[in-house]
Every structure is written in structure tokens, then in C-alpha cells.
Amino acid sequence: MSIKEEEQRIIEEFSVFDDWMDKYEYLIEIGKSLPVIDESGKSEPNLINGCQSRVWLAAEYKEGKIWFTADSDAIITKGIISLLIRVLSGRTPKEILDADLAFIGQIGLEENLSPTRANGLRSMIIKIRTYAAAYINN
Amino acid sequence: MISDINQLRLQFPILGREIYSKPLVYFDNAATAQKPLSVIEMSSLLLEQTNGNVHRAPHRMANDCTSYYEGAREKVRAFLNASGTDEIIFTSGTTASINLIARSFSSKFLKSGDTILLSQAEHHSNIVPWQLVANELGLNIKVLPVDQSGRILSEKIDEYLDDSVKLISITHISNVTGLITPVKDICKKAQAKGVITVIDGAQGIVHSKVDVKDIGCDFYAFSAHKLYGPTGVGVLYGKRDLLEQMPPWMGGGDMIESVSFEKTEYAPLPLKFEAGTPNYAGVAAMGAALDFCNSLVENIHKHESDLIKAMKEGLSEIDGIKLFGGFENERIPLFSFTVDGAHASDIAILMDKMGIALRSGKLCAEPLVKHFGAESVVRASLLPYNTLEEVEIFISSLKRVVKMLLN
Ligand SMILES: Cc1ncc(COP(=O)(O)O)c(C=O)c1O
Numbered sequence: 260m261s262i263k264e265e266e267q268r269i270i271e272e273f274s275v276f277d278d279w280m281d282k283y284e285y286l287i288e289i290g291k292s293l294p295v296i297d298e299s300g301k302s303e304p305n306l307i308n309g310c311q312s313r314v315w316l317a318a319e320y321k322e323g324k325i326w327f328t329a330d331s332d333a334i335i336t337k338g339i340i341s342l343l344i345r346v347l348s349g350r351t352p353k354e355i356l357d358a359d360l361a362f363i364g365q366i367g368l369e370e371n372l373s374p375t376r377a378n379g380l381r382s383m384i385i386k387i388r389t390y391a392a393a394y395i396n397n
Numbered sequence: 398m399i400s401d402i403n404q405l406r407l408q409f410p411i412l413g414r415e416i417y418s419k420p421l422v423y424f425d426n427a428a429t430a431q432k433p434l435s436v437i438e439m440s441s442l443l444l445e446q447t448n449g450n451v452h453r454a455p456h457r458m459a460n461d462c463t464s465y466y467e468g469a470r471e472k473v474r475a476f477l478n479a480s481g482t483d484e485i486i487f488t489s490g491t492t493a494s495i496n497l498i499a500r501s502f503s504s505k506f507l508k509s510g511d512t513i514l515l516s517q518a519e520h521h522s523n524i525v526p527w528q529l530v531a532n533e534l535g536l537n538i539k540v541l542p543v544d545q546s547g548r549i550l551s552e553k554i555d556e557y558l559d560d561s562v563k564l565i566s567i568t569h570i571s572n573v574t575g576l577i578t579p580v581k582d583i584c585k586k587a588q589a590k591g592v593i594t595v596i597d598g599a600q601g602i603v604h605s606k607v608d609v610k611d612i613g614c615d616f617y618a619f620s621a622h623k624l625y626g627p628t629g630v631g632v633l634y635g636k637r638d639l640l641e642q643m644p645p646w647m648g649g650g651d652m653i654e655s656v657s658f659e660k661t662e663y664a665p666l667p668l669k670f671e672a673g674t675p676n677y678a679g680v681a682a683m684g685a686a687l688d689f690c691n692s693l694v695e696n697i698h699k700h701e702s703d704l705i706k707a708m709k710e711g712l713s714e715i716d717g718i719k720l721f722g723g724f725e726n727e728r729i730p731l732f733s734f735t736v737d738g739a740h741a742s743d744i745a746i747l748m749d750k751m752g753i754a755l756r757s758g759k760l761c762a763e764p765l766v767k768h769f770g771a772e773s774v775v776r777a778s779l780l781p782y783n784t785l786e787e788v789e790i791f792i793s794s795l796k797r798v799v800k801m802l803l804n
Contacts, residue, residue, distance in 0.1 A: 279417050279750040280747070280750055280751065280801075283746070283747055283750060283801075284801060287743075287801060287802065311741075311742040311757060311758050311773060312740060312742045312772075312773065313772070332740055332772065333740035333742045333743050334740060334743050334802060335742070335743045335746050335747075336742070336743075371746070
């Protein structure tokens with residue numbers, strides 16, 4: 260499945276909720292099911308500090324694709340991370356760099372990426388792109 | 398005179414709006430207050446009807462703006478019971494006021510080896526400006542500790558006022574705990590040792606009657622926007638004899654008597670500290686905000702204590718809650734807390750979806766939040782225009798959110 264197709268599936272999953280609380284309830288559920296990064300992955304170099312919450316991101320490059328694992332101390336952040344990983348993990352560096360992640364806006368969660376939230380999510384996306392850029396010539 | 402809460406709420410158009418189709422419950426007043434009609438009208442007046450740069454041109458609109466500007470200075474003077482309008486400096490906010498003192502006072506009166514005393518409960522605005530000058534001038538910074546609840550240990554002040562301490566800068570009311578510092582007592586003890594006193598009144602001005610003569614402080618700083626006024630305006634009150642001896646901090650128009658390339662004479666107080674075109678539209682609107690404050694009568698304050706009681710009762714029903722500042726200490730209607738197992742940012746995001754505006758994070762007071770062993774806290778802060786019904790909505794929503802996060 261392409262990145263765009265995966266994004267489309269997420270948009271459809273979220274389209275059943277017209278109430279904000281239901282939407283976030285679902286996001287929390289997703290967050291709780293995110294496979295937790297193991298303790299060694301929660302090391303200082305993987306930490307992205309936000310004012311509101313903390314995010315850990317680890318990346319592994321295997322056979323032309325990048326695999327991400329991540330975690331956060333806040334569950335909503337974790338839910339969004341989980342969606343990002345579903346879309347971006349196991350992709351080639353070029354696919355990652357080409358992704359515009361428009362689905363976040365389409366499911367109404369873009370405010371969580373605004374700089375004022377300062378929850379590390381924005382920095383996480385930048386870091387994902389930095390990894391991809393570093394591997395693009397491999 | 399405003400004595401009824403519904404009548405009071407009608408003064409604030411924003412309180413009638415909806416957020417995500419739910420009635421807004423605005424509990425982030427410590428960050429900034431909403432504005433009454435009189436402030437909105439004064440702001441529009443200076444955009445629509447009367448605009449001319451103050452203190453300069455000899456035309457009607459400039460004169461009118463100067464009258465609003467200087468009229469507001471007199472309103473601030475009366476509000477604080479200062480001796481004269483020359484003791485009232487307009488700035489862009491509390492932060493700018495503290496930076497002004499830190500820069501101007503320190504450069505004239507402090508030298509390497511001197512100590513500045515702060516407290517563990519300070520906002521970053523009352524820490525970082527001092528660190529900047531301390532680095533430059535070789536000053537030391539000492540910190541008055543707080544107890545477990547976050548109460549400043551003011552009774553220990555004598556131990557901390559050693560001979561090297563030249564200035565103490567301390568918050569009147571903490572923006573994290575909502576606890577009230579006994580500033581009068583602190584100023585008395587400091588003054589006895591010749592120590593200069595600076596009060597960060599960003600929260601204090603909103604929730605207590607401030608009389609600078611009674612408090613006995615040398616400086617008092619606050620922002621208009623937390624006191625129903627516009628953003629971008631603040632006040633520095635300072636005792637005349639100190640302000641007179643302090644050098645200007647910024648140079649420019651309006652703050653001079655005469656300028657030549659050989660020698661420039663500064664304007665007398667207060668303009669010496671108001672270089673450049675000031676935010677006169679904002680200052681005029683602050684004048685309207687002070688009139689509004691003066692119109693609130695005593696039973697509004699009784700309503701405030703009802704809100705505090707209801708919030709305490711409601712919060713104490715939440716399992717795993719930690720209320721900073723404690724349930725016993727006397728406080729303003731400001732409540733910072735954590736709930737075991739639920740992240741502060743998650744709580745605030747979900748409450749927003751129910752129309753409730755809160756703050757979460759380190760509240761610009763990282764040393765105090767760290768002292769509590771927390772990474773991030775939730776804060777609900779109320780003003781008299783909030784209602785007991787809103788407290789009920791807040792508590793029941795909080796229970797729902799905590800349940801969602803813990804299950
Ligand atoms: C105690 C305290 N001090 C200082 C400030 C800074 O005020 P301002 O950002 O308006 O300059 C605030 C508000 O954020 C505060 O609560």
C-alpha cells in the first residue's frame with residue numbers, strides 16, 4: 260500500500276466520528292496500542308523535548324527502507340505518533356521525503372502539530388525527514 | 398457599579414461564544430483575561446475616531462490622545478496609591494518592567510559580588526532578566542526556598558538577607574500555586590537592611606488590593622492584559638528618588654529634553670523611561686480597564702471565594718489528584734494540579750474539546766514545577782466573571798477525561 264493509500268484509510272477510519280470526544284477516544288486507543296519503544300530506545304539522543312510532552316524516536320535503516328519506533332509520555336501524542344509511524348515506517352527515504360502528511364489536517368488533528376503545542380510532534384516529523392535525507396543517497 | 402454576575406458577564410462578549418459547539422468555559426485567566434465592552438470601545442475609539450501621536454503635535458487629535466494617555470497614568474497612580482504620576486512608567490508588560498529595573502537599576506547601583514535574592518516560585522520573567530545582568534556584572538543569585546506545598550518560606554528571609562544582598566525580587570502571587578506572598582512583611586524586613594524590593598505583581602494586581610505605600614516596596618510591575626486590559630501594555634511603579642537616580646534604559650524620541658552630538662539632556666520622569674512612540678492606544682484602553690475594576694463591588698469578591706471553595710471541593714473528589722499549593726493555604730482562584738496516570742497535556746487537550754480552556758505545561762515557572770517533581774501540570778484559573786455552573790461543568794468534564802485516560 261502506498262503512503263497515500265494508507266493516509267486514505269486513516270481518513271476513512273476517522274470519518275465515522277462526528278463528535279470530538281469520540282475522535283480523541285479513538286486516538287487514545289490507538290496510542291495505547293502503539294508498541295512501546297524498548298528502554299534502550301528511550302536514550303537521551305532519541306529524546307525530543309517539548310514543553311508539553313516528551314517524545315522518543317528511534318530509526319533503523321534496513322535494505323533501502325527506514326523503520327521507526329517511537330514513544331511519548333502523553334497518550335494523545337502517542338496516538339498521533341502511532342498514525343505517523345503507520346504511514347511512514349518501512350518506506351524508502353524518497354517516499355518519506357515526498358509525503359506531505361495532509362491526512363493529519365484532514366482528520367482534524369493539525370492543531371496538535373502547531374508550534375504552540377510544543378509537544379515534540381513537529382520536531383519529530385522534522386527528525387524523521389532528517390533521517391530520510393541522510394539515507395537518500397545510500 | 399456591577400454587583401450581579403450575569404450583569405458582569407454581559408460586559409464580556411467573548412464569554413458568550415461556543416468552542417466545538419460547546420459553551421466556552423474560560424479557565425485560563427492567569428494567562429490573559431477577557432476584555433469588557435468599555436475596553437473594547439476605548440480601543441476602537443482610538444482606531445476609528447481619535448488618533449494622533451502623543452506629546453508631539455499641536456493638533457486636536459494628538460492632544461486628545463495625550464489626554465487619554467496621561468489620564469490613564471493618573472488612574473494607575475490612584476489605583477496603586479502611588480505618590481505621583483512621575484512614579485508610573487508605561488512599558489509593554491511585566492516582563493519589560495522587570496527587564497527595565499534589572500538593566501537600569503543594576504548598572505547604576507550594583508557591582509560584582511553583590512547578591513540578588515529571588516524565590517523558588519518565580520516566573521521565568523523574574524528569573525532570566527536577573528541572570529542576564531548577573532552574568533554581565535558578576536552578581537550572585539540566591540534563591541529563597543519554598544516548602545512542599547510551594548509556599549515561599551518568607552519567615553526565613555532574615556537568614557537569606559546577608560550583607561551581600563542588595564535587591565530582592567519576588568512574586569506577589571504565584572502563577573503556579575495561587576498562594577499569596579506576605580510582601581508587606583518581606584519589604585519591611587528588607588528595608589530594615591537597606592535592601593531594594595521589587596514585586597512581580599502580574600497576578601497580584603488582579604487578585605489583591607495593591608497599595609504600594611502600604612506594601613512599602615520600591616518597585617511594583619504588572620501587565621494590563623491580565624487585568625481586563627489590552628496586550629502590549631504594562632506598568633512599572635518605582636519610588637521617585639530611585640527612578641530619578643536610574644539611567645534611561647532605552648534611548649530615542651520622547652525621552653529627551655535636548656539633543657546634540659556633544660551632550661543629550663534627558664526628559665524628567667516618567668518620560669525618561671518611555672523612549673519612542675508608546676502604545677498610547679493600549680494605555681488608553683488600560684485606563685478603561687481600571688475604571689472597570691473600580692466598578693466591581695464587594696460582593697464580587699465574595700463570589701470569588703465561593704468559586705475557590707467549589708473548586709477545592711470538586712478537585713478533592715478526583716482520585717490521584719495532586720493540588721499544588723495545597724488544599725489548606727489561602728489562595729486565589731488558581732489551581733495547578735496533576736492526576737496520577739494522566740498526562741497534563743492530554744487532560745488539557747481533551748478538556749478543550751469540551752469547550753474548557755486550560756493551560757498545561759511548565760507554566761513559565763520550571764524551577765517550581767521541577768520542585769514538585771512534575772514534568773507538566775494542568776492549570777485552571779478563574780476570575781469573578783466565572784460561575785459556579787462553570788465549576789460544575791469543569792469538574793464533571795475533568796472526571797470524564799481522567800476516566801478516558803486511565804481506562
Ligand atoms: C507571576 C508572573 N510574572 C510575570 C508574568 C509575565 O507577564 P507578561 O508576559 O505579561 O510580561 C506572568 C504572566 O505570564 C506571571 O504570571
